[in-house]
Amino acid sequence: MTSKILTANLLADGHVVYLDTDGNWSKWIETGQVATSDEAAENLTKAANLDVADGVIIAPYLIEVVGAAGSISPTEYREHLRANGPSIHPQFGYQAERSGE
Numbered sequence: 001m002t003s004k005i006l007t008a009n010l011l012a013d014g015h016v017v018y019l020d021t022d023g024n025w026s027k028w029i030e031t032g033q034v035a036t037s038d039e040a041a042e043n044l045t046k047a048a049n050l051d052v053a054d055g056v057i058i059a060p061y062l063i064e065v066v067g068a069a070g071s072i073s074p075t076e077y078r079e080h081l082r083a084n085g086p087s088i089h090p091q092f093g094y095q096a097e098r099s100g101e
Helices: 038-053 079-083 094-100
Strands: 003-010 017-019 057-066
Touching: 003 038, 017 038, 038 057
Parallel strands: none
Antiparallel strands: 003 017, 003 057
């Protein structure tokens, strides 16, 4: 199985988020909990479905990634845009916060 993490959107503000290793939702893909087995991926999905029922997130799904914690990159361009913001003007969007780090 390829490595996967779970992504969704926050219901409150629409931000793209990733389920992290503490079971919280983070807007930074690098903090995403990586599933390397079908069972681990299923557990991530079950955890996300609880937050859907509680009205925290919407539309959770698994995405394929490469790398390890702290250096995760999505394999699909669509997910790269969701994680990193606009490709033409990276200074816009909440991802611009990283320029000050």
